[in-house]
Amino acid sequence: MTGRSAANAAPTQRPLAETRAPSDPGIDPCPAVSDAVHRTTCYMCACRCGIKVHIKDGQVRYIQGDRDHPVNRGVICGKGSAGIMQHLSPARLRKPLLRTGARGAGEFREIEWDEALAIATQRLARIRAGDPKRLAFFTGRDQSQSLTGWWAAQFGTPNFAAHGGFCSVNMAVAGFTTIGGSFWEFGEPDWEHTRYFMLFGVAEDHDSNPIKIGLGKLKARGVKVVSVNPCRTGYSAIADEWIGIRPGTDGLFVLAIIHELLKAGRIDLDYLIAHTNAHHLIIRDAGAADDGLFLRDPEGHVLGWDRAQGRAADAGAADLRPALTGTYEVDGRACTPAFQLIAERYLDQAYSPDAVAACCGIAADTIRRIAAELANVAFEQAIELPVAWTDCSGRRHASMRGRPLAMHAMRGISAHSNGFHTCRAIHLLQVLLGTVDVPGGFRFKPPYPKPPPAGAKPCGKGGGRPDTPLAGMPLGMITAPEDLLVDAQGAPERIDKAYSWEAPFAAHGLLHTVIANAARRDPYRIDTLFLYMANVAWNSAMNTTQTISMLTEKDASGAYKIPFVIYSDAYFSETVPYADLVLPDTTYLERHDCISLLDRPISQADGPGDAIRVPVVTPDRDVRPFQSVLLDLSARLGLPGMVDADGRPKYRDYADYMVRHERTPGLGPLAGWRGENGDAFGKGAPNPDQLERYITNGGFWHHALTAEQKYYKMANRAYLDFAVAMGFLATPTPTVFQLYAEPLQRFRLAARGHGAVLPPAPQREAIARYFDPLPIWYAPFEEEAIDKAAYPLHAVTQRPMHMYHSWGAQNAWLRQITSQNRLFVHGATAARLGLDDDDWVWIESHHGKVKGQIRIVEGVNPDTVWTWNAIGRRRGAGMLDHDAPEATRGFLLNHAIADLLPPDAAGRRRLNADPVTGQAAWFDLRVRLRKCAAAELAQSAPQLPPLKPPPGTAPNPRSLGFGAHFRARAGETTP
Amino acid sequence: MHPTFSIIFFTAAAGAGYGLLAVLGILAAVGQLPPDRILGLASLGIALALIAGGLVSSTFHLGRPERAWRALSQWRSSWLSREGIASLFTFVPTGLFAIGWLVCARTDGIVALAGVAMTAAAVITVAATGMIYASLKPIAQWNTRFTVPAYLIFALMTGTVLLDAVLALLDRPDRAVTMAALIAIGLGWIWKRATWRHNDGIAPAVTLNSATGLKGGEVRSIEWPHTEENYLLKEMGYRIARKHAARLRVLAQLFAFALPLVATAAALLTAPTLAKAASVIAVLAQAPGILIERWLFFAEARHTVTLYYGLDAAARR
Amino acid sequence: MTDLPAATDRKLGLVIDLDTCVGCQACVTSCKEWNSGGSMAPLTDLNPYGAQAHGVWFNRVHAYEHGCTDGGRTVHFPRSCLHCATPACVTVCPTGASYKRAADGIVLIDDDKCIGCQLCSWACPYGARELDPIEGVMKKCTLCVDRIYNDNLEPEDRVPACVAACPTGARHFGDLGDASSPVSRLVRERGGVDLMPELGYGPVNKYLPPRPRAAGTLQAPAQALAPADPAGGFLGWVDRLLSD
């Protein structure tokens, strides 16, 4: 079973017709390439491409993209192609480490695995028997969250999360609450059919290769690509139109477009009635406990106003001819369709292009033109796919109406304190134009869409009980104050304060607050911080310098405020020296992994899929795959579900778990080849040969939807039945897009004093303001809290396409491309500040300052400066020489990014985060630039003390001649 | 271009050596070379020493010196190959000439004939050296009609100045040779200044627009493919500040031309004892002078690859 | 022999689309990776984990800003050997190590013959040749001569590593000597250009310039949207639409 056709298969990209080699004594045209080729999944980033790893003499010779793989279709990116050097990096950890000196001093003793696991087990067992929540388990760039989350649940601690909270939870929650799916990696543009593509705040994204493949195809078809982005690099560089917006103002820009569309009546009313809650009646009864909630009948059906019968009726009824406007009286209560509220709000002149132009830094005419172009594509250029389908209420449609307008958005939207509402605004725009999951539009990837809020509720209320698993997974989606994880006083129950009044919709947890909270023992003290794959002492920390020191803070009794830190990394990162116990992981070529539908699968809009990683080389070090170690620990702890009745380990290792684990009967980590003889997929009994079947298929499983199932998944009978069969949905219920988000209104009502669970007084005003059930725009918090004139510039970061966060620096090839990051400054701005190319500047925020070297460019919003993310490393990290440019000239902007906002009038310091989701507001940063005095060192700052290499590390080689031996042999072995 | 000492020394020293041989050959041809063994030993010895030293030094520049012999194979297309062959071939007439002079103590007749051949070979060798540089289109400052004559003129100039000193030291001053030296130095000076004027006025044939195919409007390098210097930048990206270059040009002229000119003139006009000193001074001054001139020859040469790195635009790095 | 073939049976080369290249560096590292074990191996890296790390690469991607008329743009520019028709890098070579193949026009270095004199790197205007300081020999793009004819690879893989890798499909490969070949057609359609034509090296590789910023297939509507219903306003319009 293969995915889509190979990407680079144009006639201009094919082999020569005649491939017989001309005779030439100078060169061997046909060297033997490899002894074996293994197909597995890349992990040089989170894109999960299929790779073919060529092995020669037991060594990795070459890694290519897998042509048959649905994600990358044969292509491979700059990182993936440098996998060999990641795998051979001298920064690899080689043995478990136990801290011997002071924490952070980097003094370690190498220990055996048994000792390491015994230490961990003893500690964790004590915690579990006493108070499980004293274990905080956070897993960063984790592709096995369905295991790690379940492990936390079985352990009984609510304190679990991965990286989502500082990554893009704004996108996830805004999407799930609005359309039951999301951008990020859970949806994709209809690359084949779209005729207009609009990109908001994306430099790279998780779908690294699919987006590039798609853009290439759009270019080939001459489709217009518009990129809204303060920086003109990468994708924006090849866009037909670059809109250099001022950071944090996309919400206004989008709402102004909506204003134009509404004014002109250029919206898809049929689509709204068929797929959204636009016609759902909303109670308008100021002061009432249900004001702003949907009007429901006694059975709980939401009601709409039937114009035919002139009365309220089940809004979901197929034959309903609902009103979208007006005010109606039902049982003596005034109510209006949600759409009336939408129209009223966005038709207001406050959202007119002229009103927002200056704030966005975009000409009003440009906004009007874009609105007109969008309308033109959606309506004048509508397409019909000759595919008959049946909707959820049984109506047969002869063809599929398409609106060939696709949008995609990521962290440029999410990494702001107004990101949640901005992302909702973009979804509102998509839906008003009828472009979600239609041909040519934005498409869901199964298992999405799911009826909002698209997820179970988080468990762990009360904070967990001794030796008892949680009732379910620690993370999930909430819809009402009752779901919050807060105590009677409204105080947080999770160490990261997720699902508290500070961040009610923190569906991915708040990894970026854990260290600070744990060190402040707020809301309570923890015993052990257990980290996996997150460089929290560096590039994923806000307020980095202090965060690092918090890891070593001691209390009056001289004990560490964070008593014990266990960390699993594969490399010597900035975080390793701050662990008490280090569990060295393998590299991605040395382990099994499972990219599961229960987590973040490799599904495409054309069909669900999942994949595995298999070991293609055996470690030359005493390291173990983290997931297997976790299962080993759970067996030693006797965690329910992970041991047999007689207490023996239930799973040999992760590979065994991948095959035999069942979350619910028939539903396991891998969906392909289930059932005793592997003829089932989705649901089915475990299949002992499952891994073999995956391996023979190239390490992935992909199911192609039928033509009829491919679009309108929110209301497509054929798809919904399939989703139920797969276990994506319990029942074939359609997804109704929630333009008006009732759950937000529930929090508002609580802020007004209604309901059982009420926000503490100081938080009420904020909750009332930010839990608006319709998208709003407000200035990013930092901008409001500081003196704008004193810090006139926005500062943001971008992903370099060839680097993955901090990992790239330990790669001999990738670091040659970028071992120093510059601060890119607009020419006019530089001139105004008297700055020249290559000048060194202080980049000062209200919180801290960083020193770096500038590069003048024209392709950037003049009020914005930017740099490449996570290039700067701490001296000694990644096992680089101390004079490595990453440390001497590279800089990490994070030192200047605050985790808390400046104190407000009442002296309270709010999180530098989105008030709805708690998403870290990395890109709200405001700075000023100060030219360094000539006398100052041409060296970046801050310069933290160098890290001491772990025991048993050899000095770095002065030169690298990798590959020579392959060639020598190649010569001999050819005929 | 990066000024590599091994090459600078090679071109300067071998140039002087071949120049000296050439002058000796000419003198023999016109019957002006006294068949004095000591003189022969001294002059031929010095010439051959300079040539040998130069050739040895040039191999330091090779990545695989042990394979140097291969460089003789491509005479049909490669000026470097031709230079190598010519330089080795020169040893044949030079050998015969040496036997005639040092063994038979004769510099006339067939020995003179050998001398003529020696001169021709030496001139060809130096011309070939010049062609190596003159034929490189990517380097506008070299790819001019000035380059080959410059190598020939400087070879003859340094050769003559050397011979003049040798003659003086052996108490056989020869006014004709001194005059020749005087003229050669003058010519050299004029030629160098003309070359510099020409090079300073060169309008770059290639721009970053044509190097990237991006037509119209300025093209600015905003990011290199690598943040640290690589081979291309080390070898071809060598930059020298205008001020610095100007200063070195003055020094080059002072030592390579001005001082030798004055000294040689003095030698012509003053008493033998002073003349000796003067002609030796001329040599001692010209040696560093020519090395500086050659250093600048490389340092001031711009390779088209620097365009890609925006090195000619607003100073980067 | 460093004499140039009078003509070559084929002119194999690359066509690079500057309109589509996003500067992702995939062609750069995939080239490095393939060739590190290929017929020019190794591609030595100096000081790989320290300051001044620099190694041999056959393909490098620059970033430029072009102050062109339509508002200026950022252009990513991959640079590798152009397998020129009349390249001085070959004729200057004293050893015959550097040569151009009569059969397919590929310019190669026989590193068993190379003495590392570096003259060819001076003679290449495009900076396509890099010295391996440890091996003491010159190295450069081979047009993946050890892939395109390699019957140890699956047929589909017999294309240059960089072409196979390029995620946006901005790289193309074929016979530019054959006017009817797909690459030749592509070059004609897109007005492909030579780099530094003034120097007369006759580069075989072609570059497709960025397209003028058109509105794509879209005929951009002349002026802004008109009000739905000047009289009843938007809501009135909605009512009229629904009250059929």
Ligand SMILES: Nc1nc2c(c(=O)[nH]1)N[C@H]1C(S)=C(S)[C@@H](COP(=O)(O)OP(=O)(O)OC[C@H]3O[C@@H](n4cnc5c(=O)[nH]c(N)nc54)[C@H](O)[C@@H]3O)O[C@H]1N2
């Ligand atoms: N200024 C600024 N800061 C940011 C961002 C930004 O845009 N700007 N982005 C934020 C976002 S979205 C994210 S997701 C975070 C990412 O920040 P991090 O989650 O810290 O990401 P990495 O740098 O990848 O660190 C992950 C750690 O995993 C280790 N690792 C690599 N491979 C393996 C392996 O196979 N096994 C194990 N066990 N460990 C491994 C690495 O050595 C590294 O220490 O950064 C955040 N920080």
Ligand SMILES: Nc1nc2c(c(=O)[nH]1)N[C@H]1C(S)=C(S)[C@@H](COP(=O)(O)OP(=O)(O)OC[C@H]3O[C@@H](n4cnc5c(=O)[nH]c(N)nc54)[C@H](O)[C@@H]3O)O[C@H]1N2
């Ligand atoms: N090569 C590579 N790929 C990666 C990663 C990596 O480190 N390297 N990291 C992975 C991870 S963890 C994540 S989360 C994704 C993130 O992928 P992206 O969403 O592409 O994240 P960023 O690179 O932070 O890009 C943010 C973009 O938003 C722009 N921007 C900033 N503020 C605003 C704004 O207010 N409005 C608009 N419109 N744009 C704005 C920035 O200029 C930048 O181009 O990438 C993933 N893929």
Ligand code: SF4
């Ligand atoms: S995009 Fe990510 S997963 Fe895909 S090849 Fe590149 S590094 Fe590997």
Ligand code: SF4
């Ligand atoms: S791989 Fe393609 S898109 Fe990426 S830099 Fe190379 S040519 Fe450009």
Ligand code: SF4
């Ligand atoms: S690009 Fe340079 S190396 Fe390649 S053939 Fe042309 S001149 Fe020679």
Ligand code: SF4
């Ligand atoms: S470096 Fe090698 S290939 Fe280049 S000219 Fe010299 S010998 Fe020829």
Ligand code: SF4
């Ligand atoms: S053709 Fe091969 S050698 Fe040349 S640049 Fe592409 S990958 Fe590198």
Ligand SMILES: [Mo]
């Ligand atoms: Mo992320």
